[in-house]
Amino acid sequence: MIQKFKKPVIFIPVTLALFLGVFAFQFKNDKLFAIAKNIDIFATLIRELDSYYVDEINPDELVTVGINAMLEELDPYTEFIPEEESDDFRMLTTGEYAGVGALIGNRGGGNMILMPYTGFPAQNAGLKIADFILKIDSLDVSKKSTSEVSELLKGPANTSVKVTVKRNLDTLQFSLVRKKISLKNVPFYGKLDDKTGYIKLADFTTNASSEVRNALVALKAQGADRLILDLRDNPGGLLNEAVEIVNLFIPKGREVVKTIGKLQNVNYTYKTTKTPIDKEIPLVVLINERSASAAEIVAGALQDYDRAVLVGRKSFGKGLVQTTIPLTYNAQAKITTAKYYIPSGRCIQAIDYAQSRENGSVTTVPDSLRKAFKTANGRTVLDGAGIEPDEKVAEVSYAPISYTLVTGNHVFDFATDFFYRNKTISNPKSFEVSDQEYEAFKKFLIGKDYDYTTYTEKSVQDLEKYVSKEPYYEEIKSQLEAIKSKVNHSKENDLDTHKKEVRKILREEIISRYYFQEGMIEAGLYDDPAVELAKSYLNNPVKISKTLTASVK
Template sequence: MLKNRKILVLFLVVLLGSGTLFSFVTKNDKLFAIAKNLDIFASLVRELDSYYVDDIDPEELVTIGINAMLEELDPYTEYIPEENSDDFRMMTTGEYGGVGALIGNRTGTNMILMPYKGFPAQEAGLRIGDELLKVDSIDVRKYETAEISKLLKGPANTNLKVKVKRGEDTLAVELTRKKIVISNVPYYGMIDEQTGYIKLTDFTTNAAADVRKALIDLKSQGAQKLVLDVRDNPGGILKEAVEVVNLFIPKGREVVSTKGKLQSVNAVYKTEKAPVDKDIPLVVLINERSASASEIVAGALQDYDRAVLVGRKTFGKGLVQSTVPLSYNSQVKLTTAKYYIPSGRLIQAIDYSNKDEEGQGRSIPDSLRNEFKTKGGRIVLDGAGIEPDQSVDSRTYAPITFSLVARGLIFDFANKFSRQNEEIPGPRKFKVSDELYEEFVEWLQDKEYDYTTRVEKTIADLEKYAEKEKYFEEIQDEIAQLKKSVGHNKEQDLITFKDEIKDALKDEIITRYYYQEGVVEASLDRDEEIKKSLTVLGDQNQFAMILKPGKKK
């Protein structure tokens, strides 16, 4: 018996040793494969530099190779070379040295699209629509927008000159750069006498502090209900999301957990402070462009039955990125974990480890989505973002409105209007009168803004397929009649879609006087999601039954 036991122990030792050896060999095989392929890559670049018929830029080729490699993983893993580190830092912190203006290219012209209130560009008098001609002595008319942006940025307290064209006038403006910190809350205010509203656009540094300040101020103004708007918010710093949730739920509650391959990235994030208000009735607005940290906030508040979500299903980004330093001050931002909200849900909507024939990640099918429960027992699903408790369809615009916006005609008319009018009433009071609308229609007379309606596009497709399948001669008369019947009339469309065109004009004009926050404020009275929120918040029984079905408050 003892002999048999010794043989068994010896066998187990050999077996375990073999396993360790196998693991060691496997790991070293992988390391050898990495070293081998890196050597091949370096050799290839050297030989290309030596023998290729034309001169090459090795740095550019290597960057292209790195980016192509990372594209095989997921859209969030990216290489950040040293020269882009400032831009990356600005995206994550919301801070940079510059003049405080969003610039862009409209119809081939570089211009100011939005000066931020209280920063050098706005204080120096630069306006939306000002065409950029020179930065210091550099003619920038043919520069790319990104190149101009780099010229405008620089250390705080340094000076520069900008030459712009405004209408028929050319202006030279002197500016002093300063540290720019973009607020995560561009607007907050009272929708009505009882309901506060906070627009949260990012989760950069101080996002939670910005929301906290807005919430306390709104409560001092009499807010007894609240709408938190994270529509179009792409996310940002995880810690800020946790602290935003903490404003509404008690200390010690789990908000999100992260799980990855390495133990070091596994963590549970809990609320650490007393909330500002754990009882105020709360609606969170979400849509298809609410992602990452926005989904953590919305999902956690839904899981604790703390808020009613209104809008549309969110983007579905449940992947966590970490930044790892590389040689020569470069970095890589790579996916290191997945995050899970309190119910246990993973909200990631795309599986990048299971790609289709075209190399695209696959959506998680409904049959593989799992059920979870909120604190109060409501059923929620994983695998496709955060779904609202109350859905509101997205607004669609007529082709004529889209054409007028896309061709910059509403933008240009707003510039003309602002040059002729020193001031307008406040954002919620200003209206586009019928007289002003007629002036706009008259101004359009010599402008090109033709478009194709959806019905016209459908008939064109029918005509194309009929010709391809040899049926055209048999139905050409019917197609001709259809074309005649549905052919759009621009003059009539300007009447039919007058209200939505007036809304677009109103928003564009308001930006000239009240900037980004003015447009948000102006939308409060006609925003369908906000209207739905007020309906939900206005009926305490409905609000309670959404969060706890079957129970009345």
């Protein structure tokens, strides 16, 4: 319950009031003078550099460097956006741009298509994952950077562009018409079993709440009566979209988030304004260390109202609000103007940028200063370090061989080879990499460089490094060599030792060739520890009830 208190009447002597008024006026004047003085010094310096510096300078570049260096003293989210970067900024905030609808990147040997997005020009025209981009129109781009190629593929909607690619031994040309691309906030939703619905929310750009709403309605129509909302790796975005998503599960008129800053016009309480879609459906929300900002508002509000069980790992801890402010000459500034507070009253901001140290590093909020708050049911929650899940899931760690096979592009290349050998595969839920195909992968690796250091090797190397300084090193040197020999022998068998893990990685990469981003997400859900734990909650209403009820532990 929120109680309202009458503001106490405070009497200040007239003389003191006049003094305070004059002091405040003088302080403001001093501050304005300091700002004007330093701007004048900065402008004078630029002019003198342009006149006297031994080489020619670029005033735009130099001033931008100065502005960015100044903003780095504040926090990572306060940014200067020059006119030429406004399109990229708009794409980040709205998820919209005009282009061909494909993710590109360098996988060794040049830029290639990494993911054509379903339903957009690149995919519709027939471009495939692993197509090397040779030319855009008549321009050779084989040696250009990824960012340069990306810019060339973008352009005004309804304009034509020709893309020449190398696919295996063939050179192919595709004619595309650029379209307005609106990236999906919900790249995948579906049923994990007869009763369990799943929604992957990847971003909070424009229409995020509408996409979640549509997915929820569709899943309920298909018979889903329990739900997993996956906010893992979601970096956040538009605050109003977060409020609308919470409103899907929380009654009308409830506070979702409050923003408080230095200026009165940024102080605002956001409440639910609509009738929810379903305020009873059992709900589990997945979070991890890369769930931030708007994702934390959704997870935190649902936790504060005891509306959902949170499963995963502690979230990022970004409790700062940014406002975009127009500047002269079509530039913009994204400025941190407030902190947000979720319904229990806590702010989850984990890093105190105001207390940055002289060496530029910043400090996290110490445990001794974290405050306790209560959820609607009386459960204790803490501020100052992100959102703590109700049930923690250990981070999945991959064996060094798996990491090397991925970063060395061997998994990527084998999946491409598999795709051109097999026209079709079964659906993402049922497809598996057979033992025969795994043996083919092992043969594929023969002669390829995928050297790596195992954890045991690293331990032995560290031991040898320290022992080499000791007088008895020569006495045990032969024993160390024997250990290293055994470790190397074990390493030869790592493809068999970690077969299950490597097969899972291969499976997801192969599925992406046939079912694109949606298929990769769906494939990754099976044998996912967090998803399995979420399902165990949803299959046990008593467990959910106990978790969401305050109790002495």
